[in-house]
Amino acid sequence: MSDADQLKALRVRIDSLDERILDLISERARCAQEVARVKTAALAEGESAVFYRPEREAWVLKHIMELNRGPLDNEEMARLFREIMSSCLALEQPLRVAYLGPEGTFSQAAALKHFGHAVISTPMAAIDEVFREVVAGAVNFGVVPVENSTEGAVNHTLDSFLEHDIVICGEVELRIHHHLLVGETTKTDRITRIYSHAQSLAQCRKWLDAHYPNVERVAVSSNADAAKRVKSEWNSAAIAGDMAAQLYGLTKLAEKIEDRPDNSTRFLIIGSQEVPPTGDDKTSIIVSMRNKPGALHELLVPFHANGIDLTRIETRPSRSGKWTYVFFIDFLGHHQDPLIKDALEKLGQEAVALKVLGSYPKAVL
Numbered sequence: 001m002s003d004a005d006q007l008k009a010l011r012v013r014i015d016s017l018d019e020r021i022l023d024l025i026s027e028r029a030r031c032a033q034e035v036a037r038v039k040t041a042a043l044a045e046g047e048s049a050v051f052y053r054p055e056r057e058a059w060v061l062k063h064i065m066e067l068n069r070g071p072l073d074n075e076e077m078a079r080l081f082r083e084i085m086s087s088c089l090a091l092e093q094p095l096r097v098a099y100l101g102p103e104g105t106f107s108q109a110a111a112l113k114h115f116g117h118a119v120i121s122t123p124m125a126a127i128d129e130v131f132r133e134v135v136a137g138a139v140n141f142g143v144v145p146v147e148n149s150t151e152g153a154v155n156h157t158l159d160s161f162l163e164h165d166i167v168i169c170g171e172v173e174l175r176i177h178h179h180l181l182v183g184e185t186t187k188t189d190r191i192t193r194i195y196s197h198a199q200s201l202a203q204c205r206k207w208l209d210a211h212y213p214n215v216e217r218v219a220v221s222s223n224a225d226a227a228k229r230v231k232s233e234w235n236s237a238a239i240a241g242d243m244a245a246q247l248y249g250l251t252k253l254a255e256k257i258e259d260r261p262d263n264s265t266r267f268l269i270i271g272s273q274e275v276p277p278t279g280d281d282k283t284s285i286i287v288s289m290r291n292k293p294g295a296l297h298e299l300l301v302p303f304h305a306n307g308i309d310l311t312r313i314e315t316r317p318s319r320s321g322k323w324t325y326v327f328f329i330d331f332l333g334h335h336q337d338p339l340i341k342d343a344l345e346k347l348g349q350e351a352v353a354l355k356v357l358g359s360y361p362k363a364v365l
């Protein structure tokens with residue numbers, strides 16, 4: 001058979017496979033519509049249906065990854081199923097998700113990675129506004145950055161948890177690649193100013209010291225804002241990611257300029273709905289202890305005694321008194337697990353205040 005004939009035959013096979021995939025996706029979407037009908041029918045008076053089920057979504061994605069035999073790798077396959085589920089859920093209920101804007105930020109990329117592209121995503125001007133939109137019920141969920149592997153905690157987010165009654169229902173981790181971006185009119189040999197968010201400038205500090213030691217670094221409210229500015233300035237550049245580069249039509253003068261190649265940011269999904277256990281969960285709590293010697297030790301004892309794996313501990317000044325602190329703690333497991341329940345009860349007896357912010361499935365993708 002000639003190459004042209006082989007190609008033709010393969011394309012006929014692909015066409016027929018696509019038709020089967022189309023039928024199967026449509027059948028799956030009809031199933032999701034049925035699920036919505038069942039969920040709505042089972043409601044008691046005054047109850048509202050819970051369409052988005054993060055614990056079920058985590059299970060579906062893991063199941064697909066376990067079954068996958070290639071040639072597409074697990075992440076790629078899960079990404080495709082992520083989008084199919086996102087579209088199926090949109091048939092049940094179009095989700096509204098607020099993120100730290102403007103458009104093109106890493107927070108938006110995190111929101112789309114977690115929920116897929118079938119959600120209605122709305123940019124907010126500040127982290128606190130994302131919290132307020134969720135609390136007010138104007139959106140179903142919010143996506144906020146909480147820690148970066150190079151720069152540490154995002155304090156605005158931690159402080160917002162002290163002010164709002166909110167539930168953490170998920171996490172998503174995003175590999176952060178920064179690029180040096182310029183506009184069409186930029187004179188690349190005459191750059192006098194580089195805009196970016198303070199965290200991103202910090203994440204590229206060594207690269208900037210080596211390549212642009214004498215150029216002014218200007219911190220702005222977001223990377224997307226930085227990208228927007230350079231469009232109209234011939235002597236400036238921005239540090240931002242792929243989404244912002246695409247959105248504002250900028251060119252990459254240098255790619256992946258972050259000092260650490262494993263630079264990633266963890267985001268939290270905030271909402272109002274408690275998530276049932278999946279068997280592979282994380283829990284986040286806030287605790288404040290009495291200001292006395294050994295307080296930190298007392299805090300850690302119940303976790304150690306019950307063999308609970310702490311994944312993060314951060315300290316922030318409390319809002320209630322000078323030199324008093326609250327601890328943000330993440331650990332593996334769900335707050336309904338008996339050993340965790342027991343540890344939290346013991347901790348509650350020692351603490352001034354203890355609040356479970358939420359238990360949620362560990363990030364799958």
Ligand SMILES: O=C(O)C(=O)C[C@]1(C(=O)O)C=C[C@@H](O)C=C1
Nearest residue numbers: 035051052053056057085088089
């Ligand atoms: O299983 C459910 O509860 C569904 O609503 C179906 C489905 C899916 O498409 O698989 C859709 C949305 C939920 O977030 C989880 C799963």
